[in-house]
Amino acid sequence: MFEAVIFDLDGTLLDTLEDLARAMNRVLEQSGLPVHPVENYKLLVGDGVENLVRRALPEPMRDPQTVSRAMAAMRLEYSKAWAASTRPYPGVAELLDGLRARRIPMAVLSNKPDDFTKRMVATMLPSWQFQLVLGERTGIPRKPDPGGALEISSSMGIDPAGFLYLGDTDTDMRTAVAAGMYPVGALWGFRTARELLSSGARRLLKRPQDLLEFF
Template structure:
């Protein structure tokens, strides 16, 4: 089997493998309510899903990322997430994801997770899902100088997999995932069952957008490297 036929796939976590965005928004809302500050529009809150927590709360509280209130909000979010969301993690795996990962592994394709979660948060969420064993690398916020949408995390994942960036494909549900892939010289596949719409993902550089996990599996069967051209949409 050629290297092109075993091209690595770099998956986002929230909204791509796990149906967590609604739970994340719920926890964000609770932390914001506890802050005593005016509640931002729900659309604005949802748009921060997938971003590093300090950046999300900095925007939502209209404060610098390093502000003490932002740091307190981040700590509170992680506490509530651990208490209310992590215990339900296994039930949040999108239907068809375990089978897709099994198939990709069977094809010999290296797999990685690239997430804006810090390492401890990613691991505590992944462990109860039973998905962790499918991945050769888990790359998290803080493991590279810059996070999404900069290319650093994706490039680190490629290095850990021992592959060139141009061989890799990124799969994600957020605009920042698509922008990260483009900046890293990687192909990007969007999934519209998470946070961003198909139009937003295509506008950010996705070469294909899938609305279900089975559709994603079909697309990955065609796009075996970022060198393959595919129509958008």
């Protein structure tokens, strides 16, 4: 019997793709570099802003100094219009309502910067209480390191085996496996069923509310 849920944020609870793509493409345009179609960003996001920027830049320009400058520009551009198109996915409200009705504690674990993760959850998902909301923090390894997931487990006083972990990328599935949690793949997100299964997903869901079948 599962006792709690950890959610990824981008591509799982919130559809952030257009705003991320718009901001990164603006950075590229400002430097006279080629931009990427929005759909291509599904393969670029998910491992933190540094990896997003590195993947978006042309290969000859991925030196640390250029990446650092582009990261600062990306954070600035994204902060200007991060909520322009971002919304919860269809079915997320029904899922969160169902978990609340069942008194299932919930947490969010993201590779977005911690302050931004908290801000996005508070703004976009204000109707639901999350026991813990964690993003990327200085000095703490990002996902797929299991440290954040295990911190949530410890803070909530629930054994890792009691957690469902819902995410949409290989990074999320690897995090869940490493933490000893039950990995569930979100097919409405950014990556493919093949990627999710090959990285450890035990179940794949087509709709957010399908997670309620576990409780």
